[in-house]
């Protein structure tokens with residue numbers, strides 16, 4: 495398990511190293527590439543804000559500390575899984591465990607993704623414990639935990655009594671502000687949106703209008719009470735944390751049974767049905783609410799780790815397709831096809847770096863020729879550049895004597911997709927080639 499964790503860490507580090515080297519790599523490209531094009535590549539790759547944020551996050555992040563408050567069964571544990579996109583293991587911290595408040599670390603693939611203080615709220619606390627100081631004890635515990643954000647969870651389908659928790663959160667906020675000299679960010683999450691009628695419709699994209707309206711009405715209802723009672727919140731949002739899980743063998747598993755599975759199966763759980771609604775939007779809200787940069791990055795990494803590599807590969811492909819299009823804006827003569835091939839080779843090398851491999855531009859170029867069924871002969875590359883001719887049609891069908899913007903972009907996008915399939919998803923060369931061809935054909939048939 496921790497080995498996998500290290501592997502991910504290593505891949506991310508590798509990618510970051512490659513990213514940092516991008517500038518040098520571009521400077522060292524063959525002279526045929528005009529300076530203007532070099533600058534364009536640099537600007538597109540290094541100037542991209544999303545990409546830069548991701549890269550920064552790799553190095554400077556810590557697990558965010560979330561303070562969850564909500565009634566039993568409202569879906570606090572499910573929300574953590576929904577945010578992480580994985581079934582996370584809870585590793586209990588022995589320092590602080592009372593009946594109503596638990597602190598634990600959430601781990602996946604050997605990484606601590608976040609730290610959670612999980613409480614059922616003051617109403618349940620009081621019912622369990624008539625001691626008047628229960629509330630103060632809980633507040634002390636919260637301050638000791640020092641959360642980056644508080645998440646107040648409510649149920650979308652029945653109107654809980656929220657006032658006692660609102661009053662409690664006001665006290666927590668006040669004492670947090672006194673101690674930390676800053677406001678405790680509070681985000682209200684109205685969970686189980688999928689259960690709003692018609693509850694049989696669980697696919698978020700298919701929620702009918704009346705369902706969405708009823709969900710929004712519930713949000714307004716809760717917001718009204720919270721605001722009226724004077725609790726300052728950062729935002730309120732309705733979500734569904736619904737995920738159904740299956741084992742690697744494809745067996746669907748009831749959530750209640752998961753903890754009885756062998757650890758190996760738990761580590762390898764996959765999503766059988768994804769009913770998550772507005773979780774991405776919640777993530778944006780949480781990222782905004784959290785003030786500490788490293789915790790913000792930690793949340794981003796926790797939530798998006800599984801998708802990070804894929805997202806970056808997609809992103810790079812888009813960036814390079816756009817550059818190819820710009821390069822070919824004035825249809826480029828066949829002799830300049832060389833520039834496009836180099837651009838694509840850089841893209842392939844970057845994508846390969848995401849898989850943990852360092853490949854040379856030569857190897858990347860061979861991969862590109864492999865897509866066209868051309869043997870990996872180095873001299874062909876130059877021959878193509880010099881002679882144009884029939885080879886061009888293998889890489890950019892219908893290119894003729896010049897490459898248009900659209901054709902260049904498509905060629906690069908298709909190469910990116912194939913490289914992702916081969917280097918990241920571990921498909922065979924043959925499968926990558928089929929994907930490349932399919933991507934090319936889709937456009938040609940438009």
Ligand SMILES: Nc1nc2c(ncn2[C@@H]2O[C@H](COP(=O)(O)OP(=O)(O)OP(=O)(O)O)[C@@H](O)[C@H]2O)c(=O)[nH]1
Nearest residue numbers: 565566567568569570571572685686734735736749
């Ligand atoms: N349909 C639906 N079910 C959900 C959702 N979120 C959670 N559940 C289910 O609700 C039940 C309780 O969820 P948990 O995540 O365990 O709730 P909890 O708040 O952690 O509960 P405690 O740990 O007991 O305080 C489980 O059966 C979940 O599968 C949701 O958004 N939609």
Ligand SMILES: [Mg+2]
Nearest residue numbers: 570571572612
């Ligand atoms: Mg729970």
